Amino acid sequence: xxxxxxxxxxxxxxxxxxxxxxxxxxxxxxxxxxxxxxxxxxxxxxxxxxxxxxxxxxxxxxxxxxxxxxxxxxxxxxxxxxxxxxxxxxxxxxxxxxxxxxxxxxxxxxxxxxxxxxxxxxxxxxxxxxxxxx
Amino acid sequence: xxxxxxxxxxxxxxxxxxxxxxxxxxxxxxxxxxxxxxxxxxxxxxxxxxxxxxxxxxxxxxxxxxxxxxxxxxxxxxxxxxxxxxxxxxxxxxxxxxxxxxxxxxxxxxxxxxxxxxxxxxxxxxxxxxxxxx
Numbered sequence: 001x002x003x004x005x006x007x008x009x010x011x012x013x014x015x016x017x018x019x020x021x022x023x024x025x026x027x028x029x030x031x032x033x034x035x036x037x038x039x040x041x042x043x044x045x046x047x048x049x050x051x052x053x054x055x056x057x058x059x060x061x062x063x064x065x066x067x068x069x070x071x072x073x074x075x076x077x078x079x080x081x082x083x084x085x086x087x088x089x090x091x092x093x094x095x096x097x098x099x100x101x102x103x104x105x106x107x108x109x110x111x112x113x114x115x116x117x118x119x120x121x122x123x124x125x126x127x128x129x130x131x132x133x134x
Numbered sequence: 135x136x137x138x139x140x141x142x143x144x145x146x147x148x149x150x151x152x153x154x155x156x157x158x159x160x161x162x163x164x165x166x167x168x169x170x171x172x173x174x175x176x177x178x179x180x181x182x183x184x185x186x187x188x189x190x191x192x193x194x195x196x197x198x199x200x201x202x203x204x205x206x207x208x209x210x211x212x213x214x215x216x217x218x219x220x221x222x223x224x225x226x227x228x229x230x231x232x233x234x235x236x237x238x239x240x241x242x243x244x245x246x247x248x249x250x251x252x253x254x255x256x257x258x259x260x261x262x263x264x265x266x267x268x
Contacts (some may be wrong), residue, residue: 035237040194049237053230060222067218084201087221088194091249096187098245103169103183109245111232117223 010075013066023129024055056115078129085129086122090114144209152197157189190249212263219259224252245249 031051034040040048063083070076094114100106165185168174174182197217204210228248234240 014163031233031237037189040238045238047241049234049240050230051233053226053233056229060225064218064222082217083221083242084198084214084217085254087217087224088198091194091252092187092191092260094245094248095190096184097231098181098248099165099185099187100180101245103165104179108242111228111235111243114228114232118225 007070007072009066009069009071012069013062016062016065017059020055020058023058024052027055028052053112074133078126078133081129082122082126085125086118087123089125090118093117141204141209142204143200143203143205146203147196150196150199151193153170154189154193156194160188161189162186208267212260212267215263216256216260219263220252220254220256223255224248227251227255 028051031048034048035045063079067076067079070079093118094109097106097109101108165182168182169179197213201210201213204213228243228251231240231243235242
């Protein structure tokens with residue numbers, strides 16, 4: 001999980017994650033370009049819209065693979081707990097914001113922002129969790 | 135897990151979740167009623183709007199408390215893996231849906247659905263993970 005991972009599972013994780021990110025950028029640029037140029041409609045529009053989400057799904061799978069492959073129990077435990085804190089915080093924020101949207105008409109939170117929001121919370125919780133075990 | 139209480143931690147968890155569910159229903163009614171009858175403005179409207187989200191956050195906290203209290207490692211692992219499965223499922227769906235809304239003008243998904251949808255995916259993964267250990 002560090003910048004220069006020492007174990008093979010973490011190395012594979014980083015490699016797969018960067019590959020998925022590269023696909024995400026490529027697919028997002030393709031979708032934006034196609035929609036701005038061709039005014040796609042119908043089923044093709046849905047297929048093209050889903051394109052940038054595929055590498056995101058890939059990233060989720062990559063994290064699952066890492067958890068299955070990681071031999072270092074400490075690293076695995078820290079990541080699992082960070083992910084749980086991340087989803088707890090994300091669900092809290094989306095629920096609060098959802099009720100605010102329904103009752104008070106606050107600005108709409110785009111659904112694709114849930115994924116970066118989740119990782120933001122995972123990132124925040126990783127530090128304190130690592131410090132707790134030191 | 136919901137029908138049979140095998141240990142005290144599980145028993146407490148189920149009772150706490152039912153209490154939170156009851157509060158959620160109650161607070162939703164109260165919020166809807168207040169907005170319909172009193173038309174609150176300003177800070178008060180935000181406070182009333184957030185009211186139904188509080189038991190949901192409570193349910194998330196109690197899930198964390200259950201994970202901390204559960205002595206049976208198998209049951210804890212089962213729930214952790216289900217929650218991670220639910221996390222992956224919900225992130226994949228909201229991201230894909232978010233891009234479909236943005237690019238293909240698919241119908242908006244209310245943010246309050248993220249939480250129940252997460253538990254749907256967690257429930258599905260619970261069944262899958264449990265069957266894997268049989």
